[in-house]
Amino acid sequence: MARHTTEKELLTNIKPFIGQHCETTATGTLLNQLGISLSEPMLFGLGEGLGFIIWNMRNMTFPFIGGRIKTDLVTKNISKNLCLKLITKETSSKRKAWEEVKKLLDNNQAVGLRLDCYYLEYFSNPIHFAGHYVAIIDYDDEKAILVDTAQQGSKVSTSLKSLEAARSAKGAMSSKNLYYTIEKDGDMAVLKDAVITAIQNNARTYLNPPIKNLSYKGIEKASDVIIKWYDSSDNIKEEFGTAVMLMERAGTGGAIFRNIYRDFLKEAYELTENKFIEHSYFKFSEIASDWSDIISLLERVSETKKKSYVLDASEIMKSLARKEKEAMELLINI
The missing domain is CATH 3.90.70.30 (Phytochelatin synthase, N-terminal domain)
Known part of the structure; x- marks a missing residue:
């Protein structure tokens, strides 16, 4: 019943x-x-959630571009870091x-x-x-x-x-x-300690991608892939439009999870007063803005089918790979 x-x-x-x-x-x-x-940015950060992937999936006619770590791992990491x-x-x-x-x-x-x-x-x-x-x-x-x-x-x-x-x-x-x-299961971890552990773990994972489709190496690869994707696409409007939806509006918090991670770093700095975290917060504020620009350019591709917008997005991706690597190198040393 x-x-x-x-x-x-x-x-x-x-x-x-x-x-x-x-x-x-x-x-x-x-x-x-x-x-x-806890706030959603804090949960995402404790879950060591930030990542990047570009992947050709069998059930999709265009490359999947994602901004977080693998499914299931966020909850596992939250539980582990909070004991x-x-x-x-x-x-x-x-x-x-x-x-x-x-x-x-x-x-x-x-x-x-x-x-x-x-x-x-x-x-x-x-x-x-x-x-x-x-x-x-x-x-x-x-x-x-x-x-x-x-x-x-x-x-x-x-x-x-x-x-x-x-x-x-x-x-x-x-x-x-x-x-x-x-x-x-007994005493919870001290939040400040859990935050520092999660940040270091996320940075370590991000900086050591096992394949070139992931993390900053994946962003570098994506800068070339999106051009080849445009050249080979049979349905630019639908494919680029769907990609924009997945990156911006499909539960990512905007800017392919970079807005959420930026807000996590702000909370983390307020909690720890760690200068490395503060510097990375400022870097991720710029990174999130750059991703918003990329998404806006891809949306224009969908609307106009003009290749110039793809080329502009590609150039921003190349600089973003370096920026994200530098931000994570700061965080691994906190």
Whole structure:
């Protein structure tokens, strides 16, 4: 049987996190239930989330350009750096997947889910993306109550049938009905110490990419790839327009996550008073502005199909690779 918890009762215990990025929104909701209230930039920074990737995906006709580390790692890093216990489970059984989540909800515990957002009924323009995160906070006989990003409506609902399809979807980035919970496991880490550790770890990872598609090397590569992409594209308007949407408006906080990381560094400096962090904050303020300029140029490509805008974006990318490398070199020494 389904629960019949009223909305008022529910929200006194589980406060939906209002965020722009799906993973920090879902995980932030779980942390809210534990009495841990942090900003989205702080969660992203503690999650060592900043990265870069350019990748040719089989289900896309143009290169994917992303600005964060791999799916799942942000939540793992947040939990590790705050000394919290993350419990992640998967099962190929749809029935078991729901029964296990339902049991947790019946014990009044919010649960994080990874799924394909294409099947969620509140998405007005659904696309297949199986690395999407939501928190589930309640259910009844027909629907699930979820917390998604602010742009998707924050506290929303979808049918249990659609939720099952989303959780069990196959294809790129899909999981086996993945769900997770977070618990306090002894004393939490001191936030100042956790911030410094996260910054150094993120900088170390960023500065040592295993392949040339990642980090500052990936940005250097992207400066050439976008020109070849333009030259070979059969649908410049749609492809460049979609890329702009993914970089600016698809949960990145704008400027392909650089706005969020800039704001994290500002908070980190206020907390630590570390001069290296302050200098990097100023650098990332410029970096975020440059990425906004690139995205604006790519949008003009979509609108006008003029190659000159691609060439301008390419030149900014070349300088950005150097700027991001220099900023991260400052941070690794804090």
